Amino acid sequence: EDQVTQSPEALRLQEGESSSLNCSYTVSGLRGLFWYRQDPGKGPEFLFTLYSAGEEKEKERLKATLTKKESFLHITAPKPEDSATYLCAVHDSGGGADGLTFGKGTHLIIQP
Amino acid sequence: DADVTQTPRNRITKTGKRIMLECSQTKGHDRMYWYRQDPGLGLRLIYYSFDVKDINKGEISDGYSVSRQAQAKFSLSLESAIPNQTALYFCATSDLDANTGELFFGEGSRLTVL
Numbered sequence: 627e628d629q630v631t632q633s634p635e636a637l638r639l640q641e642g643e644s645s646s647l648n649c650s651y652t653v654s655g656l657r658g659l660f661w662y663r664q665d666p667g668k669g670p671e672f673l674f675t676l677y678s679a680g681e682e683k684e685k686e687r688l689k690a691t692l693t694k695k696e697s698f699l700h701i702t703a704p705k706p707e708d709s710a711t712y713l714c715a716v717h718d719s720g721g722g723a724d725g726l727t728f729g730k731g732t733h734l735i736i737q738p
Numbered sequence: 739d740a741d742v743t744q745t746p747r748n749r750i751t752k753t754g755k756r757i758m759l760e761c762s763q764t765k766g767h768d769r770m771y772w773y774r775q776d777p778g779l780g781l782r783l784i785y786y787s788f789d790v791k792d793i794n795k796g797e798i799s800d801g802y803s804v805s806r807q808a809q810a811k812f813s814l815s816l817e818s819a820i821p822n823q824t825a826l827y828f829c830a831t832s833d834l835d836a837n838t839g840e841l842f843f844g845e846g847s848r849l850t851v852l
Contacts, residue, residue: 731780
């Protein structure tokens with residue numbers, strides 16, 4: 627059974643204070659690891675897909691990295707508008723139900 | 739207009755009532771999904787469909803049914819709603835041809851069962 631664990635559950639940072647969110651996963655075979663951003667009352671919004679260990683992707687103040695067991699979402703010099711819940715999900719090639727398996731998310735608050 | 743549209747956005751109902759949540763998409767994707775989101779539990783897959791003739795159960799299908807009326811329409815029904823089905827429900831699509839696994843979500847339908 628696929629497992630996705632995100633930590634911390636919640637994180638409060640000052641504006642400009644860089645940090646990282648963690649996503650550890652267990653899958654039969656990884657087809658892709660996804661990061662989504664979700665604002666309150668909204669649907670998740672796609673950020674990145676990573677396919678193989680060592681891969682990195684960047685978008686503005688966000689950088690996602692992947693190893694064989696975990697992924698990190700690094701946030702550099704965050705701004706209040708980066709406040710959201712960040713979701714990690716995996717796409718497993720090992721059979722079973724289609725779709726993505728999600729972690730519970732990290733609720734990020736950036737204080738001015 | 740949104741690519742994935744869910745109706746209603748909010749619904750309050752009573753225990754035992756039948757409820758239908760509807761989803762339509764303009765992305766032209768074959769795959770459609772229904773997820774529910776609960777605080778502390780994350781997003782969990784209810785049902786998914788690859789085309790109008792292909793319906794599959796997800797992780798938590800008990801108490802739910804679905805209908806794929808057309809490539810662009812996928813509805814979720816609660817035949818007899820119960821309070822623990824109170825949740826935020828999301829419809830999502832993905833592109834079979836691209837086969838990246840990326841999901842595109844609607845804005846959600848908040849259901850409250852009293």
